[in-house]
Amino acid sequence: SQTIHQWPATLVQPVGSPLSLECTVEGTSNPNLYWYRQAAGRGLQLLFYSVGIGQISSEVPQNLSASRPQDRQFILSSKKLLLSDSGFYLCAWRPPGLGNQPQHFGDGTRLSIL
């Protein structure tokens, strides 16, 4: 069966420090991968999505970037964190293509910026 892992579960970082959050998926090949941010336990904002290695699409301009160095690895990064980067970051995957399969989510990383 397929599983998705995110780490770390929580992170406290000072303003201006770099960031690297990692997401990996097991048990599937060539998944579509997604990064979301959830503010204050409410709506989800899609940040990035990827349909293959090295293929990243950004939904909103921001202080963050994403990379997909391997088929089942998706990384969210920042060179210098801002206070506004605080939030709950969720990674998700789904099978490739335009079919009707749902996205499946990891357990998220809660990021606090001090």
Add this chain to the structure above:
Amino acid sequence: AQSVAQPEDQVNVAEGNPLTVKCTYSVSGNPYLFWYVQYPNRGLQFLLKYITGDNLVKGSYGFEAEFNKSQTSFHLKKPSALVSDSALYFCAVRDISGGYNKLIFGAGTRLAVHP
């Protein structure tokens, strides 16, 4: 553009009573609709989906949802609520504009089931 609305910020229900969490959508073409649940400090868990066919869709944990094309609604229901159903619920619609498969989420509805 595709969109989803969850008109209620919070729904309060007594344990054992039926519950409904509302969702309306706006899409071009046939909608692919999903419901997810989120418990505190966890990711979203998939509950059920409507793609085509029977308007009443059954999902996990005793939940079901009714697709109504004329009212453009996809309300989540459960005949008898449990305290453990208390969580944040999200409705979503598939968006394939631009050739990529994405989900558009509603703002979420907090369900509180009281003993």
